[in-house]
Amino acid sequence: MATVVKRNPTALASTSAEVVLAESAGDSGFATTLAKGLVILEAFDAGAAMLGNMELSARTGIPRPTVARLTHTLTELGYLRYDRDLAKYALGARALRMVHPLLAGMRFRQLARPLMQELAESVRGTVSIGLLDGTVAIYVESARSGDVGPHVPDIGMPISVVRTAMGRAMAAILPPAEASLLEERIEAERPDHWAAYRDLYRDGLRQCAGRGFCTCFGEYMETIHAVAAPLFTASSLAQTFSINCGIPAFRLQPGQLEGEIGPRIRALAATIRSLAGAPEPVFTSL
Template identity: 75%
Template structure:
């Protein structure tokens, strides 16, 4: 199911007596570090919409607990090592990563690009495994890095596995998260879903990063989590038609090999968008 941000949940939970508002605000502060290494209380206040005194109390508490660290030289905070501990239980529940990695690395070396697996999380895809060749250009994926669903092949491939009701809910969430982005990329996003329905992979010609062209295939659903696999290649290395006619079938075959390896066969009941990779 599409997962809203902590900030969105906080906004929707006013009046819920069972909702721990202070905890939610702390998570909103932690989420605000996405894409940033150092942030001060004023910057966090702007990013979260929380009052600066509230932010100051939350950052102090999070720093005392080890989830943030404070740098007095610049009077700013960074995410602390304790936050990294929270990643391990999630990744430990995805043992297919270790099985898939050698196959991913072979393809990455072969095409001189990156090959990654991502997990659908709200309006973002989050990398959970990645392999790369030496020089991959300006985009170097890493575990835990988020990328937008609507602008990426990986996001479109993952969304293609959603049943109709969940797919409609995700579209509403994408529009609410960033109306301008949704308006600008909606048609390309839906075309990606159509491509996955027809050939089990979709292309992305620089929609996220102009210098990188990508292709992605639906992988599988695991405990209602949607996973997709992509391959990103610097545009200058590709010949016309190579992405869709050569790399696409190879990524589709890689996805099938991984499903066989981890005993996740194709489902007889694909999502409404036609991907043949939904499993439960």
Template identity: 70%
Template sequence: MTTIARPDAGFLRSPSAEKVLADHAGDAAFATTLGRGLVVLEAFDVGGALLGNADLAARTGISRPTVARLTHTLAELGYLRYDWKLSKYRLGARALRMAHPLLAGMEFRQAARPLMQDLAQSVRGTVSIGLLDGASAIYVETARSGDVGTHVPDIGMPIPVILTAMGRASSAALPAVEFALLEQCLKADNPDLWSAYRDKYHAGVEQCAERGFCTCYGEYMASIHAVAAPLFHVPALKQSFAINCGIPAFRLQSGQLESEIGPRIKALADSIRALVNEVGPMIAHS
């Protein structure tokens, strides 16, 4: 992958430790062993919650002997747990500790949660807050009604920026310079995906500027239609947040997403900002 030269680009860190490891090959200041350990941890996902050393070597490209040393160390530290019957590893409870300080620092989530739940119940869908992280947006809070279909958002779950209303709205919340740098990141991260969806990505950002929300009609998941609104940007922490509402497509009437759900998610974003004394982003991109 082409390395993009950019100043103070910590907010554009790749969502994959594996990519960062490849980009820093030959960098004497880069702790390669630590990087490899994080690559191993990131190899665990919903589809691979239980993995052996051979599985991890295949997923990461790291040699099996090196993987074996890393998994042994991570298990001793509590970040992995070893299943003796299956001879495989799963994530350990200690991994949760790493997320807690970050989530605890987002105190607005507690204020937002009841309002999110009210909207989710009203529209029989999901309402979530996402944090921009490179080419992904990561859920940091979510609420849902009882039956939302096959897509059930959860805290920590990443979704692609280019394909989603959440991603486009969180991008729209960025200051202009950071927005331009993110666009370079998205193009370099997956040129084919960028070429196929850049027009819809730009259209979503323009919708946020004009109406305060953007729509997405099944581009990420065909069965789910969604709207999202920029929430706010925290300059000191390089954090950009958005809020979305996803509804099973069969529950929506023609035009309802734009005429009803969109204005409601914008109003919810306004209410959350008022509760926590945050200022909405100035959107002038694309």
């Protein structure tokens, strides 16, 4: 019988092959080749949409000959596509098939979208829903007005938990054990960020518990100020969501983020919970 290594749902899947393999030590059911293939797919991002085998090897720690076999296989399956002129790979269209069932399972997104768009247009900013994935939040829905500045959220984009209102709002409704583990992972992965933003992060959790939303004044992106409110946790899948509103700082009047937009994002979160039939969140005790 295979040894099952239990991992906390808030744990972040590493993009380092060495770390993945080390964390699976003692798990005879762990398929290392499959894991390495997934690590290859996760190496691509918006800033590195085209990568060669050498670059993939450097990013993942997987030896180049192994990378070459994996990229060949993934290309044959359609998960990667190969540019012969550049001798580099990019994600293939088939990768989108994996995303659709996940998003389709979040039916509340369709209910929330017109309400999000209305708020985004009224404040001339962005309104987004995020899902907790380890030490990052991943956008699963987003609405925006016209010119929203340099940060344009899009589905699938990851952002820091410790440096953002969205991330802090998610952490505010985690069970205590998971909240503690999340802090440990943040400190282990980015000790510089944890040292710089720990107090602001914990204050964000207290803000959520006290008034139902938290603020962020440029800690993630200097020109964007944001406010966020917890949504809910889908307990069956251990999925934790929050909703935020980001606005270019120059458009805000003093006190507007806390006094006007914060209560509006809190009210929008409550409306979405009602439409989704989700319970009121329980806040983490600090």
